[in-house]
Amino acid sequence: MTITKAAAVGGGVIGAGWVARLLLNGIDVSIFDPDPEASRKVSEVMKGARRAYKRMLPDGLPKEGKLTFAKTIAEAVTDADLIQESVPERLDLKHKVLAEIDLHAPANAIVGSSTSGIKPSDMQVAMKKHPERLVVAHPFNPVYLLPIVEIVGGAQTFPEAIEVAKEIYASIGMKPVVIRKEIEAFVGDRLLEAAWREALWLIKDGICSVEELDDIMRYGFGLRWAQMGMFQVYRVAGGEAGMRHFMAQFGPCLKWPWTKLMDVPEFNDELVDLIASQSDDQSAQWSIRELEKIRDENLVGIMDVLSKTNKGKGWGAGALHKDYVKRLGKLAAAKKPVSKAAAKAKAAKPVKKKAKKA
Amino acid sequence: MTITKAAAVGGGVIGAGWVARLLLNGIDVSIFDPDPEASRKVSEVMKGARRAYKRMLPDGLPKEGKLTFAKTIAEAVTDADLIQESVPERLDLKHKVLAEIDLHAPANAIVGSSTSGIKPSDMQVAMKKHPERLVVAHPFNPVYLLPIVEIVGGAQTFPEAIEVAKEIYASIGMKPVVIRKEIEAFVGDRLLEAAWREALWLIKDGICSVEELDDIMRYGFGLRWAQMGMFQVYRVAGGEAGMRHFMAQFGPCLKWPWTKLMDVPEFNDELVDLIASQSDDQSAQWSIRELEKIRDENLVGIMDVLSKTNKGKGWGAGALHKDYVKRLGKLAAAKKPVSKAAAKAKAAKPVKKKAKKA
Known part of the structure; x- marks a missing residue:
């Protein structure tokens, strides 16, 4: 369609x-x-x-x-x-x-x-x-x-x-x-909200700065999530023993006091100021337009490189990207006006005489 | 050092x-x-x-x-x-x-x-x-x-x-x-725990399968987090109005009933079975060794492509990767035994006569 x-x-x-x-x-x-x-x-x-x-x-x-x-x-x-x-x-x-x-x-x-x-x-x-x-x-x-x-x-x-x-x-x-069942915020934003809430606590409590938190993501698990999701990554981490082993090992952690589970940080001016000023420290050297440009260049680069892995078949977003670029390329080729030379060559081609057929 | x-x-x-x-x-x-x-x-x-x-x-x-x-x-x-x-x-x-x-x-x-x-x-x-x-x-x-x-x-x-x-x-x-202050689970695992807990709810409640959840990450925000972290991504999303605008807009969402905030899902056999069987549906076609191989190929590919963006200076993990590969390359070159041809050429070189100096 x-x-x-x-x-x-x-x-x-x-x-x-x-x-x-x-x-x-x-x-x-x-x-x-x-x-x-x-x-x-x-x-x-x-x-x-x-x-x-x-x-x-x-x-x-x-x-x-x-x-x-x-x-x-x-x-x-x-x-x-x-x-x-x-x-x-x-x-x-x-x-x-x-x-x-x-x-x-x-x-x-x-x-x-x-x-x-x-x-x-x-x-x-x-x-x-x-x-x-x-x-x-x-x-x-x-x-x-x-x-x-x-x-x-x-x-x-x-x-x-x-x-x-x-x-x-x-x-x-x-x-x-x-999404199989209708809930508020669906799936992606549920995960993002959970991580965002935790991130606000980490900043508010002075455990790290926004730049340090971002670095922990982009030099760490972000590189994994660009190509495999959370469950597939953990399946691999479970090693030869697999997913069941991974869960047996890490399930109990959920009961440990490892996240700010019970409450939401108060979103007051102080917290907004803290985050905005740390964000300036991290990124004010680039304009938003420059950051967008870098982000897009990186996204295209990542999808392009993922389109070539997995024995050339592409993987995840890369496999899709490969098909998408191919389809857009065909669309682009279709729009091209016939070049003058090609048009001439076509015109010069002898038209088959119908008489021959008869 | x-x-x-x-x-x-x-x-x-x-x-x-x-x-x-x-x-x-x-x-x-x-x-x-x-x-x-x-x-x-x-x-x-x-x-x-x-x-x-x-x-x-x-x-x-x-x-x-x-x-x-x-x-x-x-x-x-x-x-x-x-x-x-x-x-x-x-x-x-x-x-x-x-x-x-x-x-x-x-x-x-x-x-x-x-x-x-x-x-x-x-x-x-x-x-x-x-x-x-x-x-x-x-x-x-x-x-x-x-x-x-x-x-x-x-x-x-x-x-x-x-x-x-x-x-x-x-x-x-x-x-x-x-990390600036000592807390349990530090920063990365706090974020991962928060997302993992939310993910368990989503699976348990039948909102999505593990494969669907993984796809939402790897075709979506995972591609962003491989190169920018959460705060820098949101700074860009705030557009010309910047970080302060972004937070004014999204801060209040924290109070909405958008995540399973108050509780931890019971980690019983039923949940383990559900996840393990969905994980098999998603990934059993590959052995853990094959998945590791694909993961590593993708990681090297992503870091390599990020080493070439940002006007060739590299970006995030890519900039670091560039230096790392360069340094290892030098180490590798240093170990190389002199090749036979080079050794011959060296041997053939006339030794400067000390007499000349005198």
């Missing part, structure tokens, strides 16, 4: 990331965002995304889709195959926006919400016409590069809508993972 | 990983492990480590250090510059082993404990002679490839011991991060 026209409602970091992925796949996008700065922000993200895709496709990108700024939600969604909602995380706002989308979108269009935490059941109640086509389609930043998208259906979502959504997101190079 | 002789007490997955890193850096190692299988296990790890280092150094490895199996702790540690303790995580056992090490090790040797959770203050009480030279030096698996090592001093540890330990671990290609 491929699509030719999409709508984006909301053009912040996430919304603009979707727009970039869609346009770079040759899909036309109509966007609605009331922010007067929306156009500038989207074009900034596009600039970064184009640069990243050029690393993936040095011989040229596919013809970009056409971007239109709509004046209303109705105008944006009216003839879209996919509507991606990425407005701020407030249920009242989601209700208002989804009701409007529902009213004007084609009946068979898929409505994907980028929410990172709200349950689809709680959102689709606002859709009076076709709540059955709402799915959560939760991506990770930068949306134009990271392949993962969590797909979550609500109480009213049709199984067919989930199937179609999976196909659509896969068709733009993503890895859809369908 | 470089060393020429090290001792390893304990040769499990972590101990053998240390042995491999040390030997491949040309350092002699004397190991004590009462397990009759120890020699086989260490040589298995060495095989994997050599293969990984050959990827880093296709032109040849440095001359390996000499490995000796000692019959007692005393024999292993007697003339070592560094003693690395990697016995199981039981305080009584740590006490017994550290007391023995302390008794026989040179007074100025550094004693590094690989414990992933026990406080150095609680361990060094068993060292009657020189408790001041004990540091926790907590690595991550595979020790021969992942650069991070958390350094933690206890109440009796001298600041000089921490400085020397930093230099020693850096000299074998590692990234030492000194």
Whole structure:
């Protein structure tokens, strides 16, 4: 299932990331965002995304889709195959926006919400016409590069809508993972929240600085998680004795006083100041744009190198990346106007005489 | 500060990983492990480590250090510059082993404990002679490839011991991060425990399978954490508004019911069976040895690609990797016996007559 026209409602970091992925796949996008700065922000993200895709496709990108700024939600969604909602995380706002989308979108269009935490059941109640086509389609930043998208259906979502959504997101190079039961924050953000909460304690208690914590991740387990997840890493760590052995050994640790389990640190000005100033110490030497550029270069590099391992078959995100780049390369080749020389050669080719056949 | 002789007490997955890193850096190692299988296990790890280092150094490895199996702790540690303790995580056992090490090790040797959770203050009480030279030096698996090592001093540890330990671990290609205050499980394992606990809930509650959870990591935030940590990633995600904006937006989420905060899942047979069988579904197609091989290939590939980004200066683990490979390459070149042709050419060179000088 491929699509030719999409709508984006909301053009912040996430919304603009979707727009970039869609346009770079040759899909036309109509966007609605009331922010007067929306156009500038989207074009900034596009600039970064184009640069990243050029690393993936040095011989040229596919013809970009056409971007239109709509004046209303109705105008944006009216003839879209996919509507991606990425407005701020407030249920009242989601209700208002989804009701409007529902009213004007084609009946068979898929409505994907980028929410990172709200349950689809709680959102689709606002859709009076076709709540059955709402799915959560939760991506990770930068949306134009990271392949993962969590797909979550609500109480009213049709199984067919989930199937179609999976196909659509896969068709733009993503890895859809369908979450089996609807819970707040789904899977990725549950894990991130748990780690984030622990990290705040570590900073607040002066155990380490934000830079030291980041280094422990990026010189350590982050390098593992880029290619295997937590369970597969532990399976390997269990050695010849395997997963059961690993768990027998490490399960009891859960009862040890090893994490700040029972409480959440108070998120006061003092903590915000501490983290913001440590973050400046770590990163103020680069602008956000420079960091984005480095991040994207690293992401493309990592996925590219993973596309060549495992006896050339690729591994994890690398195997997917390999297929994605190949498909985009074909799209790019298809757009190329026939060169003058090739056109001449073609013209010079003698046309087979029909008479011969007779 | 470089060393020429090290001792390893304990040769499990972590101990053998240390042995491999040390030997491949040309350092002699004397190991004590009462397990009759120890020699086989260490040589298995060495095989994997050599293969990984050959990827880093296709032109040849440095001359390996000499490995000796000692019959007692005393024999292993007697003339070592560094003693690395990697016995199981039981305080009584740590006490017994550290007391023995302390008794026989040179007074100025550094004693590094690989414990992933026990406080150095609680361990060094068993060292009657020189408790001041004990540091926790907590690595991550595979020790021969992942650069991070958390350094933690206890109440009796001298600041000089921490400085020397930093230099020693850096000299074998590692990234030492000194933890500012002593707490159980330090920093890395606090974060891992928090994520692991949340993951157990997600599996137990049937929200996702272990494979789906792993995919959400390795197609998603794992790719970010391989190169930037949590705080730097969020700084970038905050966009032009920066870290303070990010926190203002996401701080309140901590109060939402988004994680299984209050309790630990009961670690019963049912949960162990569920995870072990899902892990088989995910990974039983590969042996542990094959998975290790793929993991190491991916790790070397990721570090190698990160050594080339950021205008060729390298980034994070990649920048360190670049220096490490360069240093090992020099070591390797130094060991090379003069080739026959070069020896001939040298022999043919006319010796300057001293007479001329006169």
